[in-house]
Each structure stands twice: as C-alpha cells, then as structure tokens.
Amino acid sequence: MITIENLCKSYGKLQVLRHVSVEFSRGNVIAVIGPNGAGKTTLSKAILGMVLPDSGDIRIDGESVLKKYAYRSQIGYMPQIGQYPENMKIRQVLQMIRDIRKDVQEVDEELIGLYGLKEMYEKRMGALSGGTRQKVSAALAFLFDPQVLILDEPTAGLDPIAAEILKGKILKEKKKGKLIIITSHIMSEIEEVADEVLCMVDGQVKFYETIPELKAQTQESRLSRAVAKIMNEEA
Numbered sequence: 001m002i003t004i005e006n007l008c009k010s011y012g013k014l015q016v017l018r019h020v021s022v023e024f025s026r027g028n029v030i031a032v033i034g035p036n037g038a039g040k041t042t043l044s045k046a047i048l049g050m051v052l053p054d055s056g057d058i059r060i061d062g063e064s065v066l067k068k069y070a071y072r073s074q075i076g077y078m079p080q081i082g083q084y085p086e087n088m089k090i091r092q093v094l095q096m097i098r099d100i101r102k103d104v105q106e107v108d109e110e111l112i113g114l115y116g117l118k119e120m121y122e123k124r125m126g127a128l129s130g131g132t133r134q135k136v137s138a139a140l141a142f143l144f145d146p147q148v149l150i151l152d153e154p155t156a157g158l159d160p161i162a163a164e165i166l167k168g169k170i171l172k173e174k175k176k177g178k179l180i181i182i183t184s185h186i187m188s189e190i191e192e193v194a195d196e197v198l199c200m201v202d203g204q205v206k207f208y209e210t211i212p213e214l215k216a217q218t219q220e221s222r223l224s225r226a227v228a229k230i231m232n233e234e235a
C-alpha cells in the first residue's frame with residue numbers, strides 16, 4: 001500500500017535518510033525502531049508530506065504523493081509532542097479540527113469516550129498534563145477513521161491504563177485492515193501490537209522483518225533479545 005523507494009533526505013551536511021526503500025501493506029502494524037536520531041520521525045514526516053525528500057519516491061496505492069496533499073486526509077497522525085493553541089479548550093480544539101474536516105460525516109469518538117475527554121472539555125490545552133495532552137492527540141489521530149495511522153511514540157507519557165486502551169484500539173483498527181506505523185523504543189509493547197519491525201540506523205534500513213522471523217533467525221523467544229543480538233552481531 002505504501003511504497004518508499006530510494007528515499008534520501010539531508011539537513012545541510014547531515015544525511016538523515018539514506019536510500020531508504022521499504023513497502024508497507026494494509027492490515028499490518030509496523031514498528032519503526034532504532035537509536036535516537038536514526039531518522040524514524042523524518043521518515044514518518046516524509047510520508048505525511050511534512051518533510052520533502054531530496055530524492056526518491058513515496059507511493060500510496062501506486063500513486064506518488066510527493067508535493068500532493070489530498071492523500072493526507074487518509075492518514076491519522078499522532079505526533080511525539082502535540083502542539084496546540086494553549087488558550088483553547090479541549091472542546092474547541094476538537095471542534096476546530098472537525099470544522100476543517102467537514103467532509104467527514106461519521107467520526108470515531110471511541111477514544112474520546114474511553115479517555116473521558118468529554119468530562120475535561122472545558123479545560124484549556126495549556127493547563128493539561130502531558131499524558132492528557134497525549135490522549136487528545138490519540139483521539140484526534142483516530143477521529144476521522146483514516147486508512148493509515150502514523151503514531152510517533154504513542155504511549156510515551158500515558159499511564160498504564162491509558163496505554164492499554166491505546167494498544168487495544170491499535171489492534172482493533174488493524175483488524176479492520178488499516179495500516180498502522182508506530183515509532184517506539186518499548187520492545188514489550190512492540191511485541192504486543194506489531195507484526196513487522198523496521199529498524200533504522202544512521203538513516204538506513206538495518207532490517208525489516210516480521211517478529212516471528214526475527215525470533216527464528218536469532219533463536220530468541222523475546223523480541224528485545226532478538227533485536228539486541230542482531231544489533232550486537234552487526235556492530
């Protein structure tokens with residue numbers, strides 16, 4: 001469904017993406033892992049059109065999305081740190097986003113309900129805890145029932161119950177055939193929700209395999225150990 005071909009991106013002299021080629025298909029949860037600064041967020045932002053690559057192509061269902069924008073309505077994005085107008089109330093932020101997307105009649109308010117956001121509707125964004133802000137970001141990512149979800153460290157800052165709710169939602173949407181790309185450093189969480197792991201190091205694809213493949217290849221029963229083994233062997 002998403003084909004990334006030979007993608008390159010530099011910031012000045014720093015090469016952040018180096019000839020990245022991968023294919024993601026529907027009905028899968030893909031975990032993007034790798035050390036800090038490996039290029040994970042930059043890859044996500046390139047798919048979202050928030051970062052323009054220097055070369056290479058990104059295709060969704062066969063069509064290049066570079067310099068296009070209509071396709072973005074099919075993607076739900078949860079950023080690492082959501083930036084919102086600090087003076088607006090939760091209710092106003094949700095309303096504003098819904099006004100922008102008037103084309104969508106049916107919205108998915110499940111996370112708004114599960115996170116009890118309606119009870120906090122009158123709170124201003126600037127007064128929210130980090131975790132509550134994350135809940136708003138999660139609710140927004142799923143709101144318009146997008147076919148693709150890109151979640152950047154989605155459970156960071158969420159309490160364990162809120163994290164469980166989000167993992168449950170991810171699995172539910174995957175079963176509907178959606179493509180979900182998650183950046184995460186938490187191996188146990190990846191093991192719970194992901195089908196495939198894309199590991200980036202220094203802007204390059206180190207490996208891209210299913211979790212069973214990784215375990216079989218390394219003869220490890222835990223993903224964290226399997227990943228550590230590959231990283232150490234190849235270091």
Ligand SMILES: Nc1ncnc2c1ncn2[C@@H]1O[C@H](COP(=O)(O)OP(=O)(O)OP(=O)(O)O)[C@@H](O)[C@H]1O
Binds near residue numbers: 016
């Ligand atoms: N707008 C920018 N201008 C200059 N450098 C940038 C910019 N955005 C990212 N970088 C650099 O690109 C590199 C890759 O950043 P990126 O955010 O993609 O890494 P990451 O793998 O998501 O890291 P983390 O695990 O810390 O979130 C880093 O060295 C970062 O400093």
